[in-house]
Amino acid sequence: MAGHPGSVAQAVDAGVLALLFRAGPLYCGLPLDEVVETMRPLATRPLAGTPPYVRGLTILRGAPSPVIDVTRLLTGVTGEIERYVAVQAGRGMIVCATGPVIGVQEIHVEPPEGPAALLTGASKALIAAVGTIGTEPLILLRSIRAVPDEVWEAAGSPPEDAS
Numbered sequence: 001m002a003g004h005p006g007s008v009a010q011a012v013d014a015g016v017l018a019l020l021f022r023a024g025p026l027y028c029g030l031p032l033d034e035v036v037e038t039m040r041p042l043a044t045r046p047l048a049g050t051p052p053y054v055r056g057l058t059i060l061r062g063a064p065s066p067v068i069d070v071t072r073l074l075t076g077v078t079g080e081i082e083r084y085v086a087v088q089a090g091r092g093m094i095v096c097a098t099g100p101v102i103g104v105q106e107i108h109v110e111p112p113e114g115p116a117a118l119l120t121g122a123s124k125a126l127i128a129a130v131g132t133i134g135t136e137p138l139i140l141l142r143s144i145r146a147v148p149d150e151v152w153e154a155a156g157s158p159p160e161d162a163s
Contacts, residue, residue, distance in 0.1 A: 015106040016140060020133065022099030024071035024079040027138045029107055031128075036086040036093065038101050060086055060093055067095045073126070074139070107131050109140050 018029030019038070044067050046056040053073040057064045065086070071079025085096040109131035128142040 015108045016129075017104065017106050018140060019085065020102040020105055020107070020138070021070075021083065021085065022102070024075050024077065024099065026071070026074060027102075027133045027136050028070065028074070028098070029105075029131075029138060029140045030085065030087060030096070031140070032104060034087045036088055039084050039086070041081050041084050041097065042095075044097075055097055058084070058095055060095060063093070065093045065095050067097055069097045070141075071097075071099065102133075105133075107133070107138060107140065109138070 016029070017032045019032055019035045020027060020029045022028070042058040042060070044056045044058045047054060050056075053069050055067040055069050058067050059065070067084070069078060069081070071077065079097075079099055081097040081099070083098050083101045085098055085101065086093050087096060088094075109129035126141055127139050129140045131138045131140060
């Protein structure tokens with residue numbers, strides 16, 4: 001599955017290899033083929049004028065990278081940050097600030113016409129599918145692309161269509 005664009009959509013019935021973590025009260029997963037690395041939280045500089053879920057910028061592998069508070073993005077409240085998870089996004093690396101990382105696991109999720117079909121707006125853009133871990137719901141996230149253009153510009157990233 002790793003390395004194939006769209007593997008989440010193609011593999012919802014068969015299961016998805018994902019990095020599982022907590023985001024406040026939620027269990028979440030990111031497709032493993034989008035995850036670059038996990039690390040302890042790095043020094044992060046706030047940026048004025050960004051949405052509340054953007055914690056700011058950090059330096060990752062020598063380059064400025066936006067940091068997204070996944071709990072705040074999904075629930076609207078600030079979560080306790082234990083780990084940073086770097087993922088590849090359209091314009092560069094994005095760092096997801098999360099709670100504890102649980103590990104890598106194959107998860108089975110409902111196809112989009114299941115519970116995920118009830119999602120609309122930003123939730124629909126962020127959530128690929130909904131599954132379970134034990135008796136708890138699990139949210140499988142799509143590629144994290146929720147970083148506004150202004151944040152990318154502050155990080156010095158060229159526009160997505162520039163080559």
